[in-house]
Amino acid sequence: MMLTARIQINLKALQHNFEKIKKCSPKSKIIAVIKGNAYGHDAVLVAKTLQQADAFAVARIEEAVVLRQAGIERPIVLLEGCFCAKDLLIAAHYQFQPVIHHAGQLADILSASLPTPVKVWLKIDTGMHRIGIMPEQVAHYVTQLSNSANVSGHVGFVSHFYRADELSASTTHEQLACFIQATAPYPGEKSLSNSAGVLYWSDAHFDWVRPGIALYGISPRADSTGIAEGLQPVMTLKSTLISVREHKAGESIGYGGHWIADQDTRIGVIAMGYGDGYPRMAPAGTPVLVNGRKVALAGRVSMDMMTVDLGPESQDQIGDEVTLWGNGLPAEEVARHIGTIAYELVIKITSRVQRQII
Numbered sequence: 001m002m003l004t005a006r007i008q009i010n011l012k013a014l015q016h017n018f019e020k021i022k023k024c025s026p027k028s029k030i031i032a033v034i035k036g037n038a039y040g041h042d043a044v045l046v047a048k049t050l051q052q053a054d055a056f057a058v059a060r061i062e063e064a065v066v067l068r069q070a071g072i073e074r075p076i077v078l079l080e081g082c083f084c085a086k087d088l089l090i091a092a093h094y095q096f097q098p099v100i101h102h103a104g105q106l107a108d109i110l111s112a113s114l115p116t117p118v119k120v121w122l123k124i125d126t127g128m129h130r131i132g133i134m135p136e137q138v139a140h141y142v143t144q145l146s147n148s149a150n151v152s153g154h155v156g157f158v159s160h161f162y163r164a165d166e167l168s169a170s171t172t173h174e175q176l177a178c179f180i181q182a183t184a185p186y187p188g189e190k191s192l193s194n195s196a197g198v199l200y201w202s203d204a205h206f207d208w209v210r211p212g213i214a215l216y217g218i219s220p221r222a223d224s225t226g227i228a229e230g231l232q233p234v235m236t237l238k239s240t241l242i243s244v245r246e247h248k249a250g251e252s253i254g255y256g257g258h259w260i261a262d263q264d265t266r267i268g269v270i271a272m273g274y275g276d277g278y279p280r281m282a283p284a285g286t287p288v289l290v291n292g293r294k295v296a297l298a299g300r301v302s303m304d305m306m307t308v309d310l311g312p313e314s315q316d317q318i319g320d321e322v323t324l325w326g327n328g329l330p331a332e333e334v335a336r337h338i339g340t341i342a343y344e345l346v347i348k349i350t351s352r353v354q355r356q357i358i
């Protein structure tokens, strides 16, 4: 069979990025964020590879159960906590560490009868206004939780940056000051930094950092690249040319017929489409690497195929290799053309795409 749509997952690059993060925040322990199947990279594989990670974090309890069932024994933080009282029993059973961010979650843990106590993290809203309790509520929550037999150890504290990728945003200083003040009276461990916090805000590292995207070699800044910041892309999305066609000036290509060639040229057809997770919204001109050379997407992306303008002098042939993003073509650059962020590109790869581990 001809190899077509595939992602290559580079475990050396993953290790390299972890070490880079460790160097950036040498005094902090690392919670490797592997939600969303490790941003499309395979959570079990990533967890098994990152033996040095001090803990992992996911968004949903189902993701955490998959990790435990695969034999991952390290602490797992539930970033949005338990969504119902029953889930607390599962969390206790597997020793997950739920975040608590609203009154219902507090009530649930106070009234539960857990077989074993759990470590909990209190989420404080320091300015993002998505989830979290307000700073003035912290004392009440800490008192209640500290007195509960269902809670083990000190209550930890988390908050989340909303503009840490913007290097001159004053809101990050404000969030940092708010977090420091709200948590100062308490002995619990603190965690504030996502990847942007790790890379750009060294004052914000505290006891635990929570990098996600940087682990995968992608910059948290839309206007930068992981490569430019000393990271290496872990995922490379590749496929193959399945047709090369002569194309006359004035002819259109694909659905809608909007793209029209302005000269005689050759069109390459790639076995890659939105059925693989390549965004249908990618406009003409989005870069693609064919035989290591950058060419432009031409016409609409369809479910199983996309077409590129190889140019009139091109020598590319059926079976030649194509890179959609990753090694040689930063996902950040592709994302900019599409009007999204690389986070969304990597996580949307579908199950049809083959996986190769290198």
Ligand SMILES: *Cc1c(COP(=O)(O)O)cnc(C)c1O
Residues within 6 Å of the ligand: 033, 035, 079, 160, 193, 194, 195, 196, 210, 211, 212, 213, 214, 220
């Ligand atoms: C997803 C997430 C992270 C990781 O963010 P990156 O930008 O990918 O580093 C950290 N903390 C929380 C609460 C998250 O939801």
